Amino acid sequence: MPELPEVETIARNLRRGTNSAPSLIGQTIQKARLLWSRTLAEPDADTFQGLLPGQKVVEIGRRAKFLTITLSESILVFHLRMSGDLRVEPSESPLAKHDRMALDFQSGWRLGFNDTRKFGRVWLLNDTNSLFAALGLEPDDPELTPKRFHEILQQRKRAIKPLLLDQHFIAGLGNIYTDEALFSAGIHPLRSSETLDQEDAAKLLEAIRSTLARGIEANGASIDWVYRGGSFQNNFQVYQQTGNPCPRCGQPINKTTVGQRGTHFCPNCQPLTGE
DNA sequence: ACGAGCGCCTGTCGGC
DNA sequence: TGCCGACAGGCGCTCG
The missing domain is CATH 1.10.8.50 (Helicase, Ruva Protein; domain 3)
Known part of the structure; x- marks a missing residue:
């Protein structure tokens, strides 16, 4: 699905909050659940689920069609590919049909990665250098005269x-x-x-x-x-x-x-x- | 360097 | 109504 404008919109909504959900900035992760193993590109599932609890959301951004969630000790990166979406819902509400990963926050809210076609990918990294190394310039980069x-x-x-x-x-x-x-x-x-x-x-x-x-x-x-x-x-x-x-x-x-x-x-x- | 073909997945739609 | 192929906002891989 999403191209630059859709990813940018999702990033802004996660950062600012919406009418139906709060901003994720400053929220602390309580638990991470991987619901479809191939959705996780890196690292392995145990490491992923072990590293996330206790980390706090510092910043939310976008590079190309990647959405980035900077945490206190790592960076969480999503690529939504054809059918991915990120939704903030109350933790007690049931998981949606195609949820592939879920982050539960201490606040009682949940970030769900929903992806019907399972093409989307998630990375938990120390930095994005190698993942983003080969990308071209952003269309709005002033260097692109x-x-x-x-x-x-x-x-x-x-x-x-x-x-x-x-x-x-x-x-x-x-x-x-x-x-x-x-x-x-x-x-x-x-x-x-x-x-x-x-x-x-x-x-x-x-x-x-x-x-x-x-x-x-x-x-x-x-x-x-x-x-x-x-x-x-x-x-x-x-x-x-x-x-x-x-x-x-x-x-x-x-x-x-x-x-x-x-x-x-x-x-x-x-x-x-x-x- | 470039383009074609294919795999990865689920769902919807149009034609028969 | 049911089946079946085409197609869908992406991208990495192989091959010629």
């Missing part, structure tokens, strides 16, 4: 959509926001990266940033049973709009496959050739 973006696009010779999805190139984009940003910039998903000139690169970087910002403002996107609370799905221009009129030119939106991912675009506003 239009000039720098153009340069790294020139260094590659790869279809732009799979390149944007590559977390080593730039971190945080997924299938929805990539399709939306490419539409916003008027760039065909199969366009080869090195063919983008400075103007194209600047336009694309701006499109990525504004699309992600609008996603965050909408608290992310909610689709089907996966992830609740966001409304960005009401603002999709091309994603899941196959056959609908393009909001810019009225031609029907196309769907194809690029890099084995469903890909939505306007063939008129995002021409492959002619430039």
